[in-house]
Amino acid sequence: MAMTAATASVAQLSRGSAALRVGTSASLALRRSRASHSTVFQSASPTLKVSILCGGTAARAFFAQPSRCLPCNSKSKSSSPLVSRETRHPLHSQYSFSRRPGAVVLITSPTTAEAIRNASTQSEKIVEKVARPATFRHLVGRGLAWIGGSIVFIGLGVIGFFVYDYNTYKEGAEHEDISVPTLALNPRRGGPKNLPLYEVQIDDTDCDERLRTKDKPKLVILGGGWGSVAMLKELNPDDYHVTVISPTNYFLFTPMLPSATVGTLELKSLVEPIRRIIKRVNGHFMRARAEDVDFSYKVVEVAQTDHKGKETRFYVPYDKLVIGVGSVTNPHGVKGLENCYFLKDIDDARKIRNKVVQNLEIACLPTTPDDERRRLLSFVVSGGGPTGVEFAAELYDMLNEDLSKHYPRLLRNEISVHLVQSRSHILNTYDETVSKYAEARFLRDQIDVLTNSRVNEVKTDRIVFTQKCEDGTLVTKELPMGLCLWSTGVSQPEFCHRLAQKLGDAQTNRHALETDTHLRLNGAPLGDVYAIGDCSTVQNNVADHIITFVRSLAWKHGKDPETLEIHFSDWRRVAADVKKKFPQAVAHLKRLDRLFAEFDKDHSGTLDFGELRELLKQIDSKLTSLPATAQRAHQQGQYLARKFNKMARAAPGMHANEVIDGDLDAAVYKAFEYHHLGSLAYIGNSAVFERGGYNVSGGLWAVYAWRSVYFAQSVSMRIRILLMMDWFKRGIFGRDLVSF
Amino acid sequence: MAMTAATASVAQLSRGSAALRVGTSASLALRRSRASHSTVFQSASPTLKVSILCGGTAARAFFAQPSRCLPCNSKSKSSSPLVSRETRHPLHSQYSFSRRPGAVVLITSPTTAEAIRNASTQSEKIVEKVARPATFRHLVGRGLAWIGGSIVFIGLGVIGFFVYDYNTYKEGAEHEDISVPTLALNPRRGGPKNLPLYEVQIDDTDCDERLRTKDKPKLVILGGGWGSVAMLKELNPDDYHVTVISPTNYFLFTPMLPSATVGTLELKSLVEPIRRIIKRVNGHFMRARAEDVDFSYKVVEVAQTDHKGKETRFYVPYDKLVIGVGSVTNPHGVKGLENCYFLKDIDDARKIRNKVVQNLEIACLPTTPDDERRRLLSFVVSGGGPTGVEFAAELYDMLNEDLSKHYPRLLRNEISVHLVQSRSHILNTYDETVSKYAEARFLRDQIDVLTNSRVNEVKTDRIVFTQKCEDGTLVTKELPMGLCLWSTGVSQPEFCHRLAQKLGDAQTNRHALETDTHLRLNGAPLGDVYAIGDCSTVQNNVADHIITFVRSLAWKHGKDPETLEIHFSDWRRVAADVKKKFPQAVAHLKRLDRLFAEFDKDHSGTLDFGELRELLKQIDSKLTSLPATAQRAHQQGQYLARKFNKMARAAPGMHANEVIDGDLDAAVYKAFEYHHLGSLAYIGNSAVFERGGYNVSGGLWAVYAWRSVYFAQSVSMRIRILLMMDWFKRGIFGRDLVSF
Numbered sequence A, B: 001m002a003m004t005a006a007t008a009s010v011a012q013l014s015r016g017s018a019a020l021r022v023g024t025s026a027s028l029a030l031r032r033s034r035a036s037h038s039t040v041f042q043s044a045s046p047t048l049k050v051s052i053l054c055g056g057t058a059a060r061a062f063f064a065q066p067s068r069c070l071p072c073n074s075k076s077k078s079s080s081p082l083v084s085r086e087t088r089h090p091l092h093s094q095y096s097f098s099r100r101p102g103a104v105v106l107i108t109s110p111t112t113a114e115a116i117r118n119a120s121t122q123s124e125k126i127v128e129k130v131a132r133p134a135t136f137r138h139l140v141g142r143g144l145a146w147i148g149g150s151i152v153f154i155g156l157g158v159i160g161f162f163v164y165d166y167n168t169y170k171e172g173a174e175h176e177d178i179s180v181p182t183l184a185l186n187p188r189r190g191g192p193k194n195l196p197l198y199e200v201q202i203d204d205t206d207c208d209e210r211l212r213t214k215d216k217p218k219l220v221i222l223g224g225g226w227g228s229v230a231m232l233k234e235l236n237p238d239d240y241h242v243t244v245i246s247p248t249n250y251f252l253f254t255p256m257l258p259s260a261t262v263g264t265l266e267l268k269s270l271v272e273p274i275r276r277i278i279k280r281v282n283g284h285f286m287r288a289r290a291e292d293v294d295f296s297y298k299v300v301e302v303a304q305t306d307h308k309g310k311e312t313r314f315y316v317p318y319d320k321l322v323i324g325v326g327s328v329t330n331p332h333g334v335k336g337l338e339n340c341y342f343l344k345d346i347d348d349a350r351k352i353r354n355k356v357v358q359n360l361e362i363a364c365l366p367t368t369p370d371d372e373r374r375r376l377l378s379f380v381v382s383g384g385g386p387t388g389v390e391f392a393a394e395l396y397d398m399l400n401e402d403l404s405k406h407y408p409r410l411l412r413n414e415i416s417v418h419l420v421q422s423r424s425h426i427l428n429t430y431d432e433t434v435s436k437y438a439e440a441r442f443l444r445d446q447i448d449v450l451t452n453s454r455v456n457e458v459k460t461d462r463i464v465f466t467q468k469c470e471d472g473t474l475v476t477k478e479l480p481m482g483l484c485l486w487s488t489g490v491s492q493p494e495f496c497h498r499l500a501q502k503l504g505d506a507q508t509n510r511h512a513l514e515t516d517t518h519l520r521l522n523g524a525p526l527g528d529v530y531a532i533g534d535c536s537t538v539q540n541n542v543a544d545h546i547i548t549f550v551r552s553l554a555w556k557h558g559k560d561p562e563t564l565e566i567h568f569s570d571w572r573r574v575a576a577d578v579k580k581k582f583p584q585a586v587a588h589l590k591r592l593d594r595l596f597a598e599f600d601k602d603h604s605g606t607l608d609f610g611e612l613r614e615l616l617k618q619i620d621s622k623l624t625s626l627p628a629t630a631q632r633a634h635q636q637g638q639y640l641a642r643k644f645n646k647m648a649r650a651a652p653g654m655h656a657n658e659v660i661d662g663d664l665d666a667a668v669y670k671a672f673e674y675h676h677l678g679s680l681a682y683i684g685n686s687a688v689f690e691r692g693g694y695n696v697s698g699g700l701w702a703v704y705a706w707r708s709v710y711f712a713q714s715v716s717m718r719i720r721i722l723l724m725m726d727w728f729k730r731g732i733f734g735r736d737l738v739s740f
Helices: A002-019 A022-035 A057-063 A092-099 A110-166 A208-213 A226-234 A254-260 A274-281 A346-364 A370-376 A386-406 A409-414 A432-444 A494-506 A543-557 A568-581 A583-588 A592-599 A609-622 A630-656 A664-668 A700-713 A717-733 B002-019 B022-035 B057-063 B092-099 B110-166 B208-213 B226-234 B254-260 B274-281 B346-364 B370-376 B386-406 B409-414 B432-444 B494-506 B543-557 B568-581 B583-588 B592-599 B609-622 B630-656 B664-668 B700-713 B717-733
Strands: A040-044 A047-052 A218-222 A241-246 A250-252 A271-273 A284-287 A289-294 A299-305 A311-317 A320-323 A378-382 A416-420 A447-450 A453-458 A462-468 A474-480 A483-486 A513-515 A529-531 A536-538 A679-682 A687-691 A694-698 B040-044 B047-052 B104-106 B218-222 B241-246 B250-252 B271-273 B284-287 B289-294 B299-305 B311-317 B320-323 B378-382 B416-420 B447-450 B453-458 B462-468 B474-480 B483-486 B513-515 B529-531 B536-538 B679-682 B687-691 B694-698
Touching: A110 B110, A110 B717, A218 A226, A226 A241, A226 A274, A226 A320, A226 A630, A241 A274, A250 A274, A254 A346, A254 A386, A254 A700, A271 A274, A274 A284, A274 B386, A284 B346, A289 A494, A346 A370, A346 A386, A346 A409, A346 A483, A346 B284, A370 A378, A370 A409, A370 A474, A378 A386, A378 A474, A386 A409, A386 A416, A386 A447, A386 A679, A386 B274, A432 A447, A432 A687, A432 A694, A494 A513, A513 A529, A543 A568, A543 A609, A568 A583, A568 A592, A568 A609, A583 A609, A592 A609, A630 A664, A679 A700, A687 A700, A694 A700, A700 A717, A717 B110, A717 B717, B218 B226, B226 B241, B226 B274, B226 B320, B226 B630, B241 B274, B250 B274, B254 B346, B254 B386, B254 B700, B271 B274, B274 B284, B289 B494, B346 B370, B346 B386, B346 B409, B346 B483, B370 B378, B370 B409, B370 B474, B378 B386, B378 B474, B386 B409, B386 B416, B386 B447, B386 B679, B432 B447, B432 B687, B432 B694, B494 B513, B513 B529, B543 B568, B543 B609, B568 B583, B568 B592, B568 B609, B583 B609, B592 B609, B630 B664, B679 B700, B687 B700, B694 B700, B700 B717
Parallel strands: A218 A241, A218 A320, A241 A284, A320 A529, A378 A416, A378 A483, A416 A447, A513 A536, B218 B241, B218 B320, B241 B284, B320 B529, B378 B416, B378 B483, B416 B447, B513 B536
Antiparallel strands: A040 A047, A047 B047, A250 A271, A289 A299, A299 A311, A453 A462, A462 A474, A679 A687, A687 A694, B040 B047, B040 B104, B250 B271, B289 B299, B299 B311, B453 B462, B462 B474, B679 B687, B687 B694
């Protein structure tokens, strides 16, 4: 009869089993099996299990009756071998059975048999009742297990870190003797000025990697900015003997510089030591200034200043030279710029930060008169470009979010931020809607935007500027200021200017070094010198190359290019050449037939030389010069690196075929083409994105997006982690207004 | 026969079950119950379970033969109902059974029966073989679940942070008008020099908290070092109108400063803005210099310098003044200290860091001659105290661990670190074994320790010092140096010197301001002015107070103290007074009877005045002055804060009883007692701890311990987290050798 109950309850359980989760039976089985210590019945949904440990007589007797195994059998014999037994087990075990499936019931007593019968009648609702809480309890259990797990794993992580950290400490000093090339320690003299010629470097023989590159073609890179770094990260190791020369020994993550001025980011988080980057290509680094280049001797004249300020000069020879020295702030011939702060270097950020805090502190002091306080707290930004706008925004954020926490409220009310912009809009390089958005935002934030205003002079305590009113009249105004940031465009460094003069007619642009579309410096021996980044501009004078374009045709027709008649098929070929040589022009060479028809004034079905020139001139006019952005420098750096990699691979064959000069660049790689990936700017707790016509602007979500873009662009994992830490810090503790 | 096998295998399993873990059966049961879809055998150690889903005939037929349930029954009938069936199940199920317990075998085929028989014979070794991997697999499962859990929870953490971070940005500007007390904006003039008297501060009415403290007693604290900060953290809010005056607006975590000089820690991680700390007590902060104090007018004369460098002075009135202005570097009258670097402020650390990197970079350049390179790379530390030693150690670590990674190896070989110490040992304030250990360590690390050497002059490129040889002769030597750190003890700031002169005879100590054991400045009106930290010293002149000690006795006996005979019982009371007034003396007043006997020269059983004075003099001689450490300053700050809290609570009652002056301090609180918690120092990847005789020194584990001590001592959670981040950074990326 015990069996009756059992099978019945099984029937019930299996009917209700839909409501039960499999895991349950498992966990129960687990709990049970710990406890099982004698002949037992174990019912765990969706199946009823019978556990046998020693095949005791009770069980045997029970199994001995086949008929009872029939599912729907319900007849009961009172003369069961079980009944003759006396109770040997506490009663609670019955209830445990009636409470949930999977409970254990000893079939060694009549009371138990009784219990099972009850259970069989109840089990229906049991199943319903049990299912949910079981699942819930189960989930809670899981959750706790996970929390526990996380804690354990984080703990393990920490321990792991310590173990790792432990091994980062180096015990004892290693002082084995090393060989340093004699030529490195006393270099021979040479070159036009007979200066020390640094052909071999002191660490050329330091390790095998260096030895490998020792005699490779010498690639000298001037400057450690976006272009150079992009190049270093793309260049194949061991192809060239790389030397970077720069007055700073770190790469600066410029786009985030404004954030560092107010402590949103730490200064250290924006710099990556160049030596760290250069390691990839086993390159060499010199912290020095490049003063001049001699293109015939193929040497760079470098100046070093020792601790006494004494300047020594020497030559660094090159096989390939890449100029990426960047740009300097454009003074626009304004008087008193010494009273301004700039934002090009990391130290500038530090100075600004200290100045801001210092002003705040002085403004707190009792003996500071009201007007003086107002002056100290009036921050002026001259220049409405991204840098200026972002600085103004960051400054405003800091004053708005952190100042009031720790400084007298009086200050908050006396503070004013002014943005002086010469154009009619801020962010004028962006789409108009973007600058509108920015202006609206600034208006709301009470950042005073002064458009159509040109700064005439910066005095120690105020700036003088001329504003053009709606009616076109010029009004000269004064603005007291406690700090003035000067960020109005860039101009050419002295070094570039010197080179440009040397190269004479080949260099006509007054603001940057001109290169061809292969980024080769115009006027310099072909394939020796390249220029990238802000210091350079790519020449897109399609029309000037008309001769080269039609020469082949002329030669085919055996005619003088000047008198050549160009048919549409010819024009097609010319257009192809143009596209190849000037990738930027592709966009403007879409409908060739239309262009042809348009410029075939006399409808002769052919273009004469003059008409073709007109056509190309028109294309020229459409080609704009590339923006002076990190983005462009980065792309140019990558481009050069890839080309150099190809060249290195092609070199052996060329030597074999005695191809030493000629247009190797064009032979191995396509011309440089700039792809605009869009521009973005941070505007006080909101950001604007722009890409070819489309533009997005929004609140904090945009800020996070803005951050993640730069996060992804970061030069190294190190910087990424530091940025994360800083953002975390700002979130938790806010910006710390200390100055030193 | 199937059963035979089964029961046999069960017998085996249960025998071998010791080797099995209970969990196994659970996990298997779980896996099985998912798969179970027909009448099956499920054997899971330590019990064999038989699962019945529909009580199929095969099962019934099987159960129908009681005899087969007998454990040791082995007879087999070939005419089993099973045999008549055809195979309906793939064979692998057999193997799965023979491979591990808990496998499922369908007893619906003769092949299966076969399998079970095989199994029964194998199960013994099965059990052994199986146990381990099962457990292992189980653990792996758990592990994966935990990893999953951790990831999920960390993910949730990150999301949580973003949600939080999102709310830390403040939108829009709040510009409600605020009332600023007129007296604050144009303070009335007064005081001895008729300067502006800053009675009301501009932020006194900013918020309710400030309003509450507005009219409370004015507590002015000079300096923002360990003492002041400890006080600020212990002081009850709202009891006093607190004003902190300090030339720097941050608290510097000095003990870790040496680590910041080489980039082990970031500068920012060692400073906590005072305004942040002060917030707790709704205090006010002035970044200015205290120039003088007028004790009768109860005003501090403060000097502020505006951006033009013009100095303005004003008065800050106080009810209680705490002087914690610290100390300045001791020049020891050596010539050319302008060529040295110091290590007292955060900016010093930055300068040193830049200088080190600059030297390294110049040393890399080709035109640097060998001797010049060696000079640039010779770092000299003058002073063998903790600061000097720790800087030398940190410097060595950096050069040893990070330099060789990124700089030419030549540098590593040319570098030398020298430590010039005037005494016979470095760390001479520590236990001798400690300094021995440090010296041994430095010897191993090739840090050149020059003991018994006194620097005479520091030239731009070398130091001149005199060394005393074993035979006592003095030899003058020169040492070329690229950087010299001057850390030879401290001396009194000009401000303290001025005060000391003012107070005349009350101040006899030339090196620090003398206070009584309640830290009250000697000579100043009782209970007005306190001095803590390095700038102060606690006077322990027990003997000078003999009159006060015996007065009460004398009065009782109606005698003149001078002629009084002191019995042992009297001496007991005197001793109690001494202990109370000079807690530091307790240690030397243990065996009163002995002392009594010892000094009772004439064995009269009594001490006369002279004898007592002798006794007290002897105690004096044993009392040493407190060390000039952060530890002491911290304890003094806490002590004062607690006392002030008590006073504030006692104040109402005192006013009621018109108790205005008198020895209130002694009335409300015990005298200051210094508890030495031990001293520690970092020595190149090892650290030394010392506490009252005991001292421990060890390798990296000690470094970790050393760090955790300071970690715990940090002034704020912010600093703790920053420290953690920095240590993490160093571990992962090493120190970054950039300079700006």
